Amino acid sequence: MKRAALICVLVLLAGLAGCSSSSKHLAYVTSPTSNSISAFRVSNHSGKFTPVIGSPFPAGSSPTSIVLDPADKFAYAANQTGNDISLFKIDNSTGGISEIRPRTPAGIGPAALAMDSGGAFLFAANVSSSDISIYSINAGTGALTEVAGSRFALPSGASPAALTVSPSGKYLYVASSTLGLVFGYSIGSGGALQEVQSPVAVGSGPFSLAIDPGEHFVYVANSLSDTISVLSLDASTGTLTALPNSPFTAGNNPISLAIDSAGKFLYVANLGGNNVSAFALDSSTGVPTELTTPKSPFAAGTRPVFITIDSTGKFVYVANENSRDISAFTIDSTTGGLTNGGIAASLGSGPSWIATTK
């Protein structure tokens, strides 16, 4: 009897001590107006955000975009008015980040970042100087080194607002928000860009690009024409061809895109509609069909500017600029429908970008 009681006490103490390891990952959110980056520990199970102590962390001047290296050791933030890139070391145990100086110079107005899946190169879209900064990444230190051929010039006035690297890491696509064009480049072994074709016309005001995991289609959010362009991608050459019925009708000011890891669903943050549209993707034709059951769109916060699917593939997070918060949605993996999980986090200033660790 006494022995059984003792064992019960031991088990109770083990539980109280919280011996089990956690199953969480991290999310980093840029806030350009406060020159800071907020950090959160995110539950893999519930998607709940817990602020990391010390957050928000000081960053550069107007950090607009943030990407993480594949090992989740480093974070890179594009400082749009600082005209440089900040490197941060991630402390996975605490969730904190600490900047490693000096900052790496970029072009004028770096507004968006993209990294290849292998973590070899980082690309920055300089919206004001209309060029692309290209950096090789030291996997050990995270340090950036500008490659030969950087900054890669775009046509005058192109104002690149978005860019993305294909899953294979072979191609880079850049959207010109002012010209309504998408540029395609092959990425050389040293990071140099080679144009694969003449730019492809899309809708008005393209501000976001997304490529399906199979690397068959490129989706473009045309924010000023309320449409989504779909371009078929030739994986052998990198060339793009618009689908016959492209562009497709979307919500009010589609501004940001995210595709689930299976390539079955496309989620679009609508800046003017304050909501998120969900589309089912035809895996063979690439055609997006807006969900009717459950009915898309799904309400978000005020002025959503960025959307992402977290590393678990179970949750969608939306950065709402005017309501200064992060909306959370749970994905129904069967229907693609979203269940609004409310406000995952409130911020002191408007968020612009979200990056999550694995």
Add this chain to the structure above:
Amino acid sequence: MGLELVRRGCFTAGYSIQVVDTQEIPKLRMKKHPPLNANGVCAALRHAGCKTISLVIFLSSMVLSHFAMAQEIPRAQLFGGYSYTRFDSPTLGFANPSNLSGFNISPAFNLAYGFGVKAELTGQYGSKLNVRDVTVGPQFLYPRGRALFFAHALFGDSRSFVRVGTGEGDTARAIVLGGGVDLDVSPRFAFRAVQVDYVRTTLFSTTQNNVRISTGLVYRWHTIRRRGHKPTLSSP
């Protein structure tokens, strides 16, 4: 059935006493005691990196069976020793709970037989965060032979500093609920075999549920005897 106090040999700095049925003594001499079958629990604890907890609880379990009747408690006590805290740092965004080590200093003054007041000052230190608590409250004591069991409820403040980013500090309320057992080593000294506390703090606007385990030495002054009973231990 008669009872006899049997010396079982040295236990740390002193010796322990076990209550046995005198009719069972021949049997005890004939066969060995079966070992405590808590291997599964110990393995789970070790797997979770809780070796310290396992060790302290194992020691306490060995001690708890070694007691007999006594009818006095010390008037005043001063405890000092090692302290381990499993801090609920996921509430601060950490990936896992933090293992903190440090000290526990605790003076107590017993107002009556079985009841006193206690203060506790603890400092716990880890690679990323430090926590210091100052708490005061009542304690309740129950002597059994050379063992003195106690329980307490302490209230006060907790001060924490976290080395993340530029560093963050906070002070908040702390509640400590727990107890333990002291074993006589000499009239002046006792060995605190174990003290286990649940420590609730509200640092950085979140609530932490922490576990603290302490062990060390207790220095004692004078005694309070229970009315109507003669002392079984010599008093300083």
